[in-house]
Amino acid sequence: MKLSALRLHNVRRFAGTGIAVEGIGDGVNVLSAVNEVGKSTCFDALHALFFQPHTGTPGPVQTLRPYSGGNPLVEADIKTSDGAFRLTKQFYGGKRAMVRELSSGRLIAQADEAEKFIGALVQGGTTGPAGLLWVRQGITGIERRAKSEEENEKRARESVLVSVQGEVESLTGGRRMAQAVAACEEELSRLVTATRRPKAGGPYALALEERDRLAEAERKLAAEVAELRTALDRRRSIRNRLNELEDREEERARQGALAQAEKDLAAAKAQGETLKTAEAEAALARSQRDAAGQALTTYRRSLARLAELQALESEATGRRDEALARQRAAAEAGRAAAAAVELAESEERQARDLLSRLEKALRARDAAERLTGLREAHAGAEAERTAIESFEAEIRALALPAAGLRQLEALETELVGLRAIVAARMPLLRVDYRDGASAAISIAGMALGDGEEKALTGSTTLDIAEIGRITLTLPQGQDGQAELAQAEARRQKGLKLLGIASLAEGRQRETRLRELETALRLGQQRLALLAPHGLADLQESIARLEAQRGEIIEIKADPEATRLALDAAEARVTTSRNAVREAQPQREAADTAILAAERALATIASERAGLTTVMGAEDGREAHAAALEATFARAEGELASVSERVESLRASAIDLAGTEAKLRRMRSIVDSTANEIAKLREDAAEINGQIRARADAAVEEAWQETSEKLAAAEKRLAGLAHEVALLSRLRDALEAARTTARDHYFRPVMAELKPLLGLLFEDASVTFDEDTLLPRTVRRNGLEEPVGVLSGGMREQLAVLTRLAFARLLAKDGQPAPVILDDALVYSDDDRIERMFDALHRQASDQQIIVFSCRQRAFSQLGGNILRMKPWSPEG
């Protein structure tokens, strides 16, 4: 949106008149005039047109009204992307709002519709900032907010961050927000601490304390009431119990029961005595009966025993006699056995002696035979040794060197070969005679036969009959004769060496040698057989045997029979000894039996003697037994009668223990009743005291009162808790909205602001915090100083720049809005103002800026579109 004209009528000093500012263009527009011509009026009227509903008359509207009254009218022409419109508002009388289309004059909207239209222009939605950006003389959001502390230098000098935040907030409804937050915080802080705990000394904490105090008191009183009620109940029950206990009838009954129990006990005791006496009598009778029975039984047993003893005695005597007989027999047998042993032993000795002599004779004969054998062998061996020695001598004489004969054989073979060669190489002379001619040719006189071949060697002279001699000289060598001769010589040498004439002889010697060696071997074997350990040993053996040779005795007995006889004698010795050994135990057994039989006899005799003494004469015994029986029967009868008496007494006995217990019980009832009565009276007295004390203190009333107070306190507390919740919720909502708005605008505005800030600090280099986009340090004249605190002029400039940044932001969002400055730079020096002008112009390239100023001279430098006020009155 851009403004193109502003008109007002009946506003403040323009009572009944009006002015118009026309031709407001793009970029910077300046309305520069001295004070009191109506610049601020224009500013306020324009503000009211956009921000005050035409129906209301709040403070800002009231200030528009002239002192003389009247109905202020404000009109503005605007351009938006939808076209050009004229907005008109009249307040007080004839209040109205209208929007017309400028081109056609058509009425677009009226009244509330018109308000809505205007609202949409300036708001850009409910969350957006005011569409028009206003900066007023010396008034920025922060200053307004911190008004009460304006004097405070510390507070006034705020950091850039806080300043810009303040600016952003004031553009996003922050001032009222801050007030609301402050109001909320104040109310909340009376109740709770920053951490939302009840604040000490605050109403909330006090209410809590009060509630706790009352709750405690209520608990205590409730306990007291409960105690009182318990005491009352207790007293009631005590009274009831006492009434029961003190009832006369009951008492009489208790005493009666006690007396009866005592009587019962006495009766029980008397009866007990009688029974005891009877029981003693019964015991006496029983012991008498037992004694009689005992005597009778004993006597009868003695009789029987005596009879028994007689039988035993005869039996024992028999046993003894038999044992004596056995003893005798055993002695006899022992003697016979000993004799047998003696005989057997002598026989054995004789047999053994004979046998030893026999063996000795045999050994002597054997030795003589062996000596003869050895002597024959020795003779044979001597002969053999002689033969061996002759063989050995012959062998030594015939022995040939081992290799000699084989070398000769090899030479012989070589000779045969050489001879064959000689024969083969020798020229042959053969003459085949013609018929008729024979033996015409001879050599050295020997005629050559027809067809005879003759070998030629050296010089041969042929005698041809009738012809002459032919000498044939053959060249020497190459005919093998020489080699042959050499070989022959070697053979001769070999034969000579061996001492033989020919190879055949050599072979004969060799054969003979082998025969001798065989004979030698056989002789040696025979010698070894005859004298295995050598002749010396053999001679030694002979010498030994000769030394041993004793006399040869001839005994006429068969050694084998003798040995058998010895064996039989030894067996007999063993058998007879065993017989002796067997006889011994039988003797001993017989001795023992005799002893035992004698002892038994003695015992029986002594017992019998004893019994006879006790029982007296034999003829009186029957009578004595009868007397004993009679005595026992009497005692028996006595016992039965006494027992009967005891039984009858027992059957009618009274339970003494039960009777005593009952008496004890009755006594304890009477005693405990008396005790209980005393105790109950005591208790009753005490409880009476308690009850009276509580009742006099009206404890129930106090309890009820405290309960009601507690309820009231709870209610109050609940109310305060509700209040805390409400305020907390409100504060949270406000904080959340503020944070959202801040986040929504702060950073983008800072981004827009950064280049503008650079302009302001032209003479210095500024570093910006990357994170907050805020100037961090300023380097001036080589000195770096942090941008921390700001002067009033600087803050003022920041306020303007922030709005410019904001306007840029809005323009970027497609919601261009004019920035309106009303004497916004009062604290700034001219130098700074010029810089601000630069900033404004730079900004104004795509932004409408309207400046109201009274500093005509300073602002003449600003340039831009100069605006003028002209008189104006509405049509019609």
Place this chain on the structure above:
Amino acid sequence: MFRFIHSSDLHIGKRFGNLPEELRGRLRDARHTVLDRLAAQARMAGAGTILLAGDCFDTETPSPAMLRQALAAMAGHAGLRWVMLPGNHDSLLAEELWAAARAALPGNVMLATEPEPILLAPGVTLLPAPCTTRRPGRDLTEWMDRAATPEGALRIGLAHGAIQSFSEDGSGLDIIAPDRASRAGLDYLALGDWHGQMAVNARSWYSGTPEPDRFKHGEPGRALLVGLAGPGAVPEVTPVETGSFAWRSLSLDLLSGDDAATALAAELPGGSGRRQTLLRVIASGRLRPAARMALEAAIAGVAPEFAELQLDTEGLAADCEDTDLDAIDRAGALRQAAELLLAESHDEGRPEAEREIAGEALVRLFSYCDAMQP
């Protein structure tokens, strides 16, 4: 014609701990002086007997002074005869109370502590049913059916407790047969316990309390003047005023856009009785923040004139419209916060308590903004 005053539920000694300190003394005192007002009504009507149908005392252990002062007040009206019946608050379990009362009993006071006929006057028999305990668990008036009285005598029942399922203490046991009067041939059954005045039938009445102690019934303190012409005759029953303090509840059912303060002003009782009036204003319905503030301011303004003035806004919802939000802010973060709270207060998905908190937070925000300089 036998005339008597029928009253009950004096609750002497009640301390009103839930009310402001300075009011408590006055309320306690009023419970005492009601004896004098009852006596005055009796004398005015020519009645010689005052039947107190239970709960003369608030607790089983009133302070000795409280008891003695009450007895002394009764004794002071020498020409009148008082009959006190133990109720559920001062039942026979309160042995100390009744023993102390018996010990200091003035000649013109009778204690109806036994279920036995009492001869009130020649030809007039009283059949009392004293409460044996706080909750007897049975109908104590049953014995009246069998109680023998001289031929032609008036039979007057005196009892304390609930008929049907209503009772001052809310418990439904110990129910007195509603037709006890006809069953027992009573000419009149004087009942206590219910603090409001009520006729069960022509012969059975609850007198109500002569001096109210709570907002529940919303009626003035009254007793009953009863005249019995003769056996079988229908009793003449006349309510008589005895109250000193009025406990009133005022319902304001509001619609959005109502001017609550004006509505309140129209409903408030006149100036003269305000000092003796405890008033509870129960606002319900919906109200715009500004009207709500105005209502609270009006209540705060007039409260000092009353003995007690309470405003109950539990049933009152905040109703916000765009103009109300505009009053907070037309745009920006503040407006956003307001709209957030408004949306939250209407958000059915949230618990009731949260919605209420949000709504009230909005009203509070409204009040902040209203107080700001424009």
